[in-house]
Amino acid sequence: MIVRAKYIVSDSRTVNENGAVFLCQSKVIAVGTWPEISATFPVDNVLDMGSAVIMPGWVNTHTHLELTNLHDLTEQKNRFIDWIWQIATVEQRREPDWIQQSIAGGIQMSLMAGTTTIGNIHQSLDGLAMLKSSPLRMVVFYETLGFNPVLESEYAERIEQLIQRSLPATDRYRSAITPHAPYSTRLERYQHSLELAQAYSLHLSTHISETEAEIQFLKCGTGDFIELLDRFSIPHHDWIPPQISPIAYLDQLGVLQAQPQLVHCNYLSEADIRLIADSRSSVVFCPRSHQYFHHQHHPVQRLIAAGVNLAIGTDSLASNWSLDMKDELKVLFDLDLPRPQILDMLTVNGAKSLGWSKVGRLEEGWQADLIAVSLPAQTIGTIESILEQICQPEAHNLLTMVGGEIVYRIDTVSVKNRVPG
Ligand SMILES: [Zn+2]
Structure with missing residues (x-):
């Protein structure tokens, strides 16, 4: 099959005008201009996206x-712990099919917005079949947490049960593991997660260095998170703060040696950044969730300067206004980063942070995970212009393809074999 359009962005540095991609089954075979591709490959099955851009799908x-489904049931709070309390108490009112509806809604929003790969955190025993059969390429990080030492064996049993049920992997789905965060998850949970990661070859992620209160909790054993544990009636009398930063704590536990995906990293010292860079761990920045909680300036530039693989996430609709990566892209424009670097963060860097190779570019042998986005007429054939124009209100995602399969398409797309432009 050939997919063609006015522009093909195959990676953050390459634009083909009057371009085409030849696909076979799940993979890209060749990318070039329409004259080149049509002279080399059969033209009996051509999907013509007209004056659009075809580019790698968002990760x-x-x-x-x-x-x-918590989107309409939560509101912004001044303190992070009040937001967590809100999530925990709203969740108690969930209907039996709440999780399935939430997952189905989130998948549909993602496909419509042109996301092809997701790193998804999941805690419930419900909804597993839906995640495993999703049309999205997906790494599901099964979440473990718990701070009550009396319940440690229950926590261990629960995550082992989740991991057992989550297997096996498919060509689009992989299981992974995430100890939630140091303020909710004892070191035994982190150590157990490392053991499971090793036993089942699972990629690892954790929320880390998200708030200044988390740093205070680990360094001094005081502050908001002690109040939160008390509010949940979770005993913490035997817990001794390690008196180091959250990143140093992960290093001490041996977590950084697993090259995890470190989510948030909103507050980092230079020593933290060196530890992350030396361990070759990835960092996930969630720009609009960062805005939602009114955090201070994120150390994006310092992480990039240190050579850290930086990726982008939306976080959930409980702390964001959409699951559309283009909305994250608009925030990133304000950070004064080179546009090609931003595109890498939203595509190939993201795939790397999830442990997925050959995803995030349109190149020979890479996965055919692509989108077609309509473009305003004033677009010119540069990465800078294309990225800015796809964020305009008149630009729409027309097509989402994962592993060569069309998983979302606007009905009005012409499939006639016509020459674009
Ligand atoms: Zn999160």
Whole structure:
């Protein structure tokens, strides 16, 4: 099959005008101009996207699809712990099919917005079949947490049960594991997660360095998170703060050696950044969730300067206004980063942070995960212009393809074999 359009963006540095991609089954075979591709490959099956751009699909490296339906039931709070309390108490009112509806809604929103790969955090025993059969390429990080030492064996049993049920992997779905965060997850949970990661070859992720209160909790054993544990009536009398930063704590536990995906990293010292870079771990920045909680300036530039693989996530609809990566892209424009670097963060860097190779570019032998986005007439054939124009209100995602399969398409797309432009 050939997919063609006015522009093909195959990676962050390459634009083909009057371009085409030849696909076979799940993979890209060749990318070039229409004259080149049509002279080399059969033209009996051509999908013509007209004056659009075809580009790699978005990689949303961090979200919680099971929380999608919380969007209308949560509100912004001054303190992070009040937001967590709100999530926990709203969840108690869930209907039996709440999680399935949340996941289905989140998947549909993602496909419509042109996301092809997701890193999804999942905690419930419900909804597993839906995640495993999703049309999206998906890494599901099964979440473990718990701070009550009396319940440690229950926590261990629960995550082992989740991991057992989550297997096996498919060509689009992989299981992974995430100890939630240091303020909710004892070191025994982190150590157990490392053991499971090793035993089942699972990629690992964790929320880390998200708030200044988390740093205070680990360094001094005081502050908001002690108040939160008390509010949940969770005992913490035997817990001794490690008196180091959250990143140093992960290093001490041996977590960084697993090259995890580190989510948020909103507050980092230079020593933290060196530890992350030396361990070759990835960092996920969630720009609009960062805005939602009114955090200070994110250390994006310092991480990039240190050579850290930086990826982008939406986080859940409980702390964001959409699951559309183009909305994250608009925020990134304000950070004064080179546009090609931003595109890498939203595509190939994201795939790398999820442990997925050959995803995030349109190149020979890479996965045929692509989108077609309509373009305003004033677009010119540069990465800078195309990225800016796809964020305009008149630009729409027309097509989402994962592993060579069309998984979303606007009905009005012409499939006639016509020459674009
Ligand atoms: Zn999260």
